[in-house]
Amino acid sequence: MRDDRAARRHREATARLHGDGRDGPLIGAPRRPAPRPPRHFTVHLGFVAADPAVAREHAVAYAEALGLLRPELALGAAALSPADAWHRAERLFCDSVGPDGERCADVAGHPGFHHAPGPGGLGWGDGD
Known part of the structure; x- marks a missing residue:
């Protein structure tokens, strides 16, 4: 015959905690989940x-x-x-940082000036 005294004690303790005899977790979920900071994905x-x-x-x-x-x-x-x-x-991409904090949007290893993204983007550095 199987000894199930430990399981019975657990059910009884859970029933006393809940007060209604239902079986469930002893530790509840946090009331306010902590917000996660944004992460980078690839x-x-x-x-x-x-x-x-x-x-x-x-x-x-x-x-x-x-x-x-x-x-x-x-x-x-x-x-x-x-x-x-x-x-x-x-x-x-080059991604060099310019004088105003912008980053070069040209391909890596490009010759000449660095260029900020967008039409009319600022150019900087040593160019031809």
């Missing part, structure tokens, strides 16, 4: 390209198009890597 988009140079061109085009549709995206953080080697990610 989306990984896969596509096929003939070589790394073509892949970089496609990735820059995809990132710029998404940036036009969703201005809140952090394009400076966009990176490209082989699908099976995320640890070899390379930045797509």
Whole structure:
């Protein structure tokens, strides 16, 4: 015969706490859940390209198009890597910080001045 004294004591203690004999958790949920601060997330988009140079061109085009549709995206953080080697990610955009705190929206390794995003964006640095 099975000894279920511990289970019976638990049911009795729970019934005394609830007062109605129902079985439930002894600890309730917090009354006000603590708000979580906003976090950064990353989306990984896969596509096929003939070589790394073509892949970089496609990735820059995809990132710029998404940036036009969703201005809140952090394009400076966009990176490209082989699908099976995320640890070899390379930045797509320059992202240098300008004198007024703006960031260069040109492709990584570009020659000449840095340019802030948008038409008529401020240019700075050493250019031709």
